[in-house]
Amino acid sequence: MTGTSGSPVLEVDDLAVQFTRRGEQPTRAVDGVSFSVAPGETIGLVGESGCGKSVTSLAIMGLLPQRGVQVTGSVRLDGTELLGAGPRTLRTLRGKDMAMVFQDPLSSLNPTVTVGTQVTEVLAEHRDMTGRAAQDEATELLDRVGIPDPRRRLGEYPHQLSGGMRQRALIAMALACSPRLLIADEPTTALDVTIQAQILELLRELVQGSGTALVMITHDLGVVAGLCDRVHVMYAGRVIETADRRPLFATPRHPYTGGLLGSVPRLDTGRGTPLTPIRGSARDTIPWSQGCAFAPRCDNAEDDCLTEVSGSTVPLEADGLRRELRCRHPLHATPAAAGAPAGATAASSAGASAGSPSTGSSSWSSSEGQQS
Amino acid sequence: MLRFIVRRLLQLIPILLGLSLLLFAWLRALPGGPAQAALGERATPAKIAEYNETFGLNESIVVQYLKFLGRAVQLDFGTSTRTGRPVLDEFLDRFPGTIELTVAALVFAIVIGIPLGYVAARRHGGVVDNTAIIASLLGVTIPVFFLAYLLRLLFAVQLGWLPGSGRQDVRIDATHITNFYVLDGLLTREFDASWDAVLHLVLPGIALGTIPLAIIVRITRAAVLDVVNEDYVRTANAKGLSTSVVRRRHVVRNALLPVSTTIGLQTGLLLSGAVLTETVFAFGGVGSALRQAISDRDYSLLQGFILILAVVYVLVNLLVDISYGLLDPRVRTR
Numbered sequence: 001m002t003g004t005s006g007s008p009v010l011e012v013d014d015l016a017v018q019f020t021r022r023g024e025q026p027t028r029a030v031d032g033v034s035f036s037v038a039p040g041e042t043i044g045l046v047g048e049s050g051c052g053k054s055v056t057s058l059a060i061m062g063l064l065p066q067r068g069v070q071v072t073g074s075v076r077l078d079g080t081e082l083l084g085a086g087p088r089t090l091r092t093l094r095g096k097d098m099a100m101v102f103q104d105p106l107s108s109l110n111p112t113v114t115v116g117t118q119v120t121e122v123l124a125e126h127r128d129m130t131g132r133a134a135q136d137e138a139t140e141l142l143d144r145v146g147i148p149d150p151r152r153r154l155g156e157y158p159h160q161l162s163g164g165m166r167q168r169a170l171i172a173m174a175l176a177c178s179p180r181l182l183i184a185d186e187p188t189t190a191l192d193v194t195i196q197a198q199i200l201e202l203l204r205e206l207v208q209g210s211g212t213a214l215v216m217i218t219h220d221l222g223v224v225a226g227l228c229d230r231v232h233v234m235y236a237g238r239v240i241e242t243a244d245r246r247p248l249f250a251t252p253r254h255p256y257t258g259g260l261l262g263s264v265p266r267l268d269t270g271r272g273t274p275l276t277p278i279r280g281s282a283r284d285t286i287p288w289s290q291g292c293a294f295a296p297r298c299d300n301a302e303d304d305c306l307t308e309v310s311g312s313t314v315p316l317e318a319d320g321l322r323r324e325l326r327c328r329h330p331l332h333a334t335p336a337a338a339g340a341p342a343g344a345t346a347a348s349s350a351g352a353s354a355g356s357p358s359t360g361s362s363s364w365s366s367s368e369g370q371q372s
Numbered sequence: 373m374l375r376f377i378v379r380r381l382l383q384l385i386p387i388l389l390g391l392s393l394l395l396f397a398w399l400r401a402l403p404g405g406p407a408q409a410a411l412g413e414r415a416t417p418a419k420i421a422e423y424n425e426t427f428g429l430n431e432s433i434v435v436q437y438l439k440f441l442g443r444a445v446q447l448d449f450g451t452s453t454r455t456g457r458p459v460l461d462e463f464l465d466r467f468p469g470t471i472e473l474t475v476a477a478l479v480f481a482i483v484i485g486i487p488l489g490y491v492a493a494r495r496h497g498g499v500v501d502n503t504a505i506i507a508s509l510l511g512v513t514i515p516v517f518f519l520a521y522l523l524r525l526l527f528a529v530q531l532g533w534l535p536g537s538g539r540q541d542v543r544i545d546a547t548h549i550t551n552f553y554v555l556d557g558l559l560t561r562e563f564d565a566s567w568d569a570v571l572h573l574v575l576p577g578i579a580l581g582t583i584p585l586a587i588i589v590r591i592t593r594a595a596v597l598d599v600v601n602e603d604y605v606r607t608a609n610a611k612g613l614s615t616s617v618v619r620r621r622h623v624v625r626n627a628l629l630p631v632s633t634t635i636g637l638q639t640g641l642l643l644s645g646a647v648l649t650e651t652v653f654a655f656g657g658v659g660s661a662l663r664q665a666i667s668d669r670d671y672s673l674l675q676g677f678i679l680i681l682a683v684v685y686v687l688v689n690l691l692v693d694i695s696y697g698l699l700d701p702r703v704r705t706r
C-alpha cells in the first residue's frame with residue numbers, strides 16, 4: 001500500500017467526456033480530470049452519485065459508447081497513450097494490463113455461461129491457456145480470491161453463487177492476468193455490510209505487494225479510509241480536492257469534502273453528536289462556467305464564487321504539499337494551515353470542522369469495519 | 373423438470389375437454405343438425421331418421437357427448453363423409469406434408485430473420501435497421517393469401533422458375549413410405565424425387581414464412597438491443613475478449629433465449645394448418661384438407677382434425693416451455 005515508487009502506471013491528464021444527444025444540449029460529464037497512480041498505489045475517486053466517477057473509469061478503459069461521446073485529454077498506461085488507440089490495441093490491453101471490477105456482481109456476470117468459462121475465456125484470450133491448464137489455473141484463481149470448493153464452482157452458473165462469491169469471481173477474472181492497473185467501480189455497494197469488509201480486505205491483500213495500481217471508485221469515505229493512499233474528490237465532473245489520505249481526513253479544505261466527512265458517522269464522535277449532511281442534493285448545481293458548481297449548497301459561498309463577479313472559473317490550485325484545491329473560501333483558512341506540511345496541520349486544526357478527532361486518520365481506519 | 377412436465381400435461385386435460393365440448397356443441401348446433409349437414413339440404417326425413425339412428429343421434433345429449441369423448445380418447449374420430457375413410461388415417465396421410473411445409477417456412481424465417489435482426493440492432497438507426505423495420509411491418513400486414521397468390525403468379529406461372537402447385541410433380545413415380553416426401557426420396561435413394569419435393573416447398577414456404585420472418589426479425593433486434601446494454605457485455609469487453617467471442621458467447625447466446633421461444637410458438641401456429649397458403653398452392657397438407665372439408669361439409673373430418681391439431685398445438689407449446697428451461701440455466705438449475 002505504500003510502495004509508491006517508480007514511474008506511474010496510469011496518468012490521466014485533463015480528461016474530459018462530453019455526451020451529445022440528438023436534440024439535447026451536450027453535457028460535460030467529466031471535465032479537466034487529471035491524476036496518476038504509481039505501481040502498488042491505491043487511489044480513491046470519491047464523490048456523490050452522478051459526479052462522473054464511472055464515466056471517468058469507462059473513459060480510461062475505452063468502454064464508453066462510440067457514438068455521441070467525445071473524449072479529450074490524455075490517458076497513458078505505462079506511457080502508452082490510450083485515447084485514440086484503435087479498438088484492437090485496447091482489446092489486447094483490457095483484461096491483461098488493465099482490468100475492472102464493477103458495482104453489481106450479478107448483472108455483471110453472464111447468466112447463461114458458467115463461472116468457469118467466464119474465467120477461462122480471459123486466460124484463453126490473453127494467456128493462450130486452454131483445456132486442462134486453463135481449468136487448473138481458473139481453480140487456482142478462484143481459490144486465491146477465497147471461493148471455497150473452487151473446482152465445483154467452475155461448473156456453476158452465476159445465480160448459484162452468493163453475492164459475495166460473485167464479486168470474488170469477478171475479481172478473479174480481473175486479476176487473471178496480473179494487470180498493471182485495476183479499477184474497482186464501487187465494488188461493494190451491492191453487497192451486505194459484512195461481505196463489503198471482506199471484499200475490501202481481499203482487494204487490499206491481492207493488490208498489496210503485487211505492484212498493481214488500484215483505482216478505487218466509491219462514494220463511501222469508509223472505503224477510502226481503509227484502503228487508499230491518495231484521494232481525489234470529484235464534484236459535478238471535476239476534481240475539487242486532491243490530497244493524501246491522512247491530511248485529507250485531518251484537514252479537509254474544500255467545503256464539499258468537509259461536508260462529506262461531516263455526514264458520515266465516526267467512531268470517535270460520541271453517540272450524541274449530530275451528523276451534518278450536506279444540504280440540498282447533487283442536482284442543485286450550476287454549470288462550472290457560471291461559477292463554482294457547489295455554490296448552491298455551500299455554506300462558505302460568497303459573491304466571488306460566481307464567474308460574473310470573480311471574472312474566472314474557480315481554478316484547481318496547489319494547496320500545500322501534494323494537495324490541490326478548487327475553492328475560493330476553503331475550510332481551515334488559517335495562515336498556518338495553508339502553507340504548512342499536511343501532517344503538521346492535522347493535529348492543530350482538525351477539530352475545526354469534522355467532529356473532534358485526535359488523529360484523524362487512525363480513527364478513520366478503525367471505523368472501516370462499520371463503514372464499508 | 374419431470375414434475376413440471378407432468379403438471380403441464382395434466383393442465384392439458386381441462387383444455388381439451390373444453391375444446392371437445394365446444395366442437396361437439398358446434399356440430400349439434402348446425403342448422404338441421406349433423407344429419408342434414410352430412411346428407412345435404414335436400415335429404416328426406418326418412419334418410420335423416422336413418423342417419424340419426426345409425427350415428428346414435430337419438431340418444432340423450434349427455435350420452436352422445438360421453439360416447440364421442442370415449443371414441444376420441446381411443447383416437448377414433450369417426451369417418452370422413454367425403455372419402456369414407458377414418459378421420460385419423462386422413463390426418464396421418466396429410467400431416468407430414470404440413471410438417472414439411474412448416475419446416476420450410478421456419479428455415480426461411482430463421483436463416484434470414486436472425487442475422488437480419490442482429491445486423492439491424494448493431495446498426496441501430498441505420499439503413500439496414502430502418503429497412504428491416506419497414507419490411508417486417510409489411511411482412512405482418514400483407515395478407516398471406518395475397519402474398520402466396522403473388523408469388524405463385526410471378527415465379528410459377530409467369531417465370532416458370534419454380535413449381536406452383538402440389539407437393540411433387542405427378543410425373544415422378546415416387547415411392548412413399550413415410551409421406552414425408554423429401555425424406556421418402558432420401559430413404560429410397562430417389563434423390564430426384566426428394567429434390568422435386570424440396571422445390572415444391574420453396575414458394576409456399578416463403579409465403580408461409582413471411583410472418584414468422586417478420587416476427588423473428590423484430591424479436592431478435594429488440595433482444596440484441598437489450599443484451600448489448602447489459603452489464604455482462606460490458607464486463608466481457610472489459611476483459612478484452614475478441615469481438616467474435618463477445619458476440620457469440622455473450623450477446624447472441626442471451627439474445628436467442630426470447631427468440632427461441634418465439635420460434636417455438638410460431639411452430640405451433642404453423643403446424644395448426646396453413647389453410648390459405650396450402651389452398652393457393654394446392655398443397656396436400658392438413659390446411660387444404662380443412663378447407664376442402666368446409667366446402668364439402670365434412671363435419672366429422674373437421675371436428676377430428678381440429679381436435680388433433682389442438683393437441684399438437686398444446687404439445688408443441690409444452691415442448692417450447694421445456695426447451696426454454698433447458699436453454700436457460702437460471703430455470704434449469706433451479
Ligand SMILES: Nc1ncnc2c1ncn2[C@@H]1O[C@H](COP(=O)(O)OP(=O)(O)OP(=O)(O)O)[C@@H](O)[C@H]1O
Binds near residue numbers: 050051053054
Ligand atoms: N451514456 C450516457 N449518455 C449521457 N449521459 C451520461 C451517460 N452516461 C453517464 N452520463 C451522465 O454522466 C454523469 C456522470 O455519470 P457517472 O455514471 O459517471 O456517475 P457516477 O459518479 O459513477 O455515479 P454513481 O455513484 O451513481 O455510479 C451523470 O450525470 C450521467 O447522467
Ligand code: SF4
Binds near residue numbers: 292296305328329
Ligand atoms: S468556491 Fe465558493 S462556493 Fe465553491 S466550494 Fe469554495 S466557497 Fe463554496
Ligand SMILES: [Mg+2]
Binds near residue numbers: 053054055
Ligand atoms: Mg457509477
